[in-house]
Amino acid sequence: MFITFICVALFMALFHATATVAQSPPKAVFAHVMGGNYDSNEWLEDIQLAKDAHIDAFALNFAANSPELIPSLTAAYNAANQLGNFSLFISFDYSGNGPWAGQTVVNTINQFKDEPSQYLVDGKPFVSTFEGPNNAADWGWIKSQVPIYFVPCWTSVGPEFIADNSNTDGGFSWNAWPTGANDMNTEGDSAWMSALGSKPYMMPVSPWFFTDLPSYDKNWLWRGDDLWYDRWQQVLEMDPPMVEIISWNDVGESHNIGPIRQSGVPTDGSWYIDDMPHDDWRRTLPYWIDAYKSGNTTQPTVANDTMSYWYRLTPVEACSDSQGTTGGDTAYEASVNPDNVVQDKIFLDALVTAAADVSVQVGSNSPTSLRALHAGVNHFSVPFNGQTGNVTFTISRNGATVVSGTGPAISTDCPQGGKTNFNAYVGGC
Numbered sequence: 459m460f461i462t463f464i465c466v467a468l469f470m471a472l473f474h475a476t477a478t479v480a481q482s483p484p485k486a487v488f489a490h491v492m493g494g495n496y497d498s499n500e501w502l503e504d505i506q507l508a509k510d511a512h513i514d515a516f517a518l519n520f521a522a523n524s525p526e527l528i529p530s531l532t533a534a535y536n537a538a539n540q541l542g543n544f545s546l547f548i549s550f551d552y553s554g555n556g557p558w559a560g561q562t563v564v565n566t567i568n569q570f571k572d573e574p575s576q577y578l579v580d581g582k583p584f585v586s587t588f589e590g591p592n593n594a595a596d597w598g599w600i601k602s603q604v605p606i607y608f609v610p611c612w613t614s615v616g617p618e619f620i621a622d623n624s625n626t627d628g629g630f631s632w633n634a635w636p637t638g639a640n641d642m643n644t645e646g647d648s649a650w651m652s653a654l655g656s657k658p659y660m661m662p663v664s665p666w667f668f669t670d671l672p673s674y675d676k677n678w679l680w681r682g683d684d685l686w687y688d689r690w691q692q693v694l695e696m697d698p699p700m701v702e703i704i705s706w707n708d709v710g711e712s713h714n715i716g717p718i719r720q721s722g723v724p725t726d727g728s729w730y731i732d733d734m735p736h737d738d739w740r741r742t743l744p745y746w747i748d749a750y751k752s753g754n755t756t757q758p759t760v761a762n763d764t765m766s767y768w769y770r771l772t773p774v775e776a777c778s779d780s781q782g783t784t785g786g787d788t789a790y791e792a793s794v795n796p797d798n799v800v801q802d803k804i805f806l807d808a809l810v811t812a813a814a815d816v817s818v819q820v821g822s823n824s825p826t827s828l829r830a831l832h833a834g835v836n837h838f839s840v841p842f843n844g845q846t847g848n849v850t851f852t853i854s855r856n857g858a859t860v861v862s863g864t865g866p867a868i869s870t871d872c873p874q875g876g877k878t879n880f881n882a883y884v885g886g887c
């Protein structure tokens with residue numbers, strides 16, 4: 459009788475736990491990775507950097523018929539297994555090279571689903587996509603062959619389609635950037651969360667967007683500017699079930715927060731990618747991710763005073779617009795003059811142990827003095843105001859410099875044969 463009671467209680471507890479998990483997977487932060495020709499060392503380095511940033515898993519994006527699919531997945535899973543405490547899942551890209559064959563999807567999932575580093579929800583491999591709504595019906599058969607937890611990114615057809623499709627477990631939106639000359643807001647996220655109902659929403663977070671690749675017929679920008687700071691505030695406010703950073707390494711769209719790997723640099727994009735590192739965007743990431751996952755959104759305790767800063771190296775007026783870059787993707791929205799989309803400003807996040815003075819000096823112009831009012835992350839922007847020269851950043855307290863660093867010059871000399879580089883230089887100290 460007593461034993462029976464315990465068994466029932468245990469069964470109920472297990473059942474309850476399972477049911478709870480099914481409704482909401484554990485909070486997690488992923489980063490979108492363009493799966494390419496990384497070797498084992500590059501995977502080891504990138505996974506370690508992502509772990510250091512408190513990212514939980516990489517979403518490994520592969521287009522259909524990629525010759526590097528199996529070798530690259532093998533190297534990535536081996537690296538993650540070796541490092542431990544980091545997960546991977548596959549994101550099937552239906553846009554890059556057309557639809558995937560259902561059997562290939564099943565085979566690929568099966569080949570890696572038992573790896574120790576496979577990201578699981580409810581004990582099932584987590585699977586995502588980039589687009590592919592025309593093949594939505596394939597997933598009934600795919601799920602009959604291999605149980606998965608399926609969170610597609612069918613953004614082009616909207617969240618209702620994902621909510622109504624019985625094969626989906628959640629939905630991922632690709633709408634991480636504001637349209638026109640506007641800052642990002644959470645209206646889209648609210649609409650997705652409401653349309654998805656009980657299915658968990660994976661919220662996109664991105665720092666920037668600029669692409670100019672004739673080989674891919676892509677040439678537009680969206681506003682980055684304050685986005686990396688604003689968007690993480692929006693994550694804390696919306697508190698979504700999951701977050702995916704767009705991206706870890708898509709350097710061709712200038713939204714990478716991971717290292718630039720030459721194998722991922724398109725030849726016709728090297729002029730705006732090389733020498734424009736983004737790594738220091740990761741400085742704030744452990745704090746944002748910990749706050750999001752713990753739900754403790756009070757200002758973080760920062761161990762050392764530090765700073766990340768980012769800016770374009772020329773004002774918008776410096777170069778002609780002959781390259782034809784549009785503000786917004788004209789396949790989906792009206793074009794806005796790109797010179798109005800981005801702002802000629804220097805952006806910075808000061809992570810301080812206590813209130814501090816912050817200064818930003820362009821060339822030999824008089825410095826702009828700012829006040830970091832509280833311990834934690836203090837975000838600022840400083841207009842170019844026609845100033846040129848190297849940019850020096852300083853955190854000081856009681857008149858004594860605590861840290862300082864210098865970023866490359868803002869210049870009105872138009873580089874790259876008249877083309878405007880709308881990418882950001884990101885540095886830190």
Ligand SMILES: *[C@@H]1O[C@H](CO)[C@@H](O)[C@H](O)[C@H]1NC(C)=O
Pocket residue numbers: 541542543
């Ligand atoms: C994984 O994380 C746990 C908890 O933080 C830690 O105890 C363990 O040593 C880590 N394992 C590896 C392989 O890093």
Ligand SMILES: *[C@@H]1O[C@H](CO)[C@@H](O)[C@H](O)[C@H]1NC(C)=O
Pocket residue numbers: 754755756757758759
């Ligand atoms: C919340 O985070 C702050 C800053 O790190 C910390 O001081 C505080 O103890 C945390 N509160 C809880 C309830 O964990």
Ligand SMILES: *[C@@H]1O[C@H](CO)[C@@H](O)[C@H](O)[C@H]1NC(C)=O
Pocket residue numbers: 761762
């Ligand atoms: C803070 O700075 C000290 C001295 O440079 C260093 O030893 C320590 O590792 C730093 N702590 C962190 C969390 O970066």
Ligand SMILES: *[C@@H]1O[C@H](CO)[C@@H](O)[C@H](O)[C@H]1NC(C)=O
Pocket residue numbers: 821847848867
């Ligand atoms: C910026 O600093 C570098 C390195 O100190 C120096 O070589 C360069 O002349 C400076 N550029 C300007 C515009 O002052």
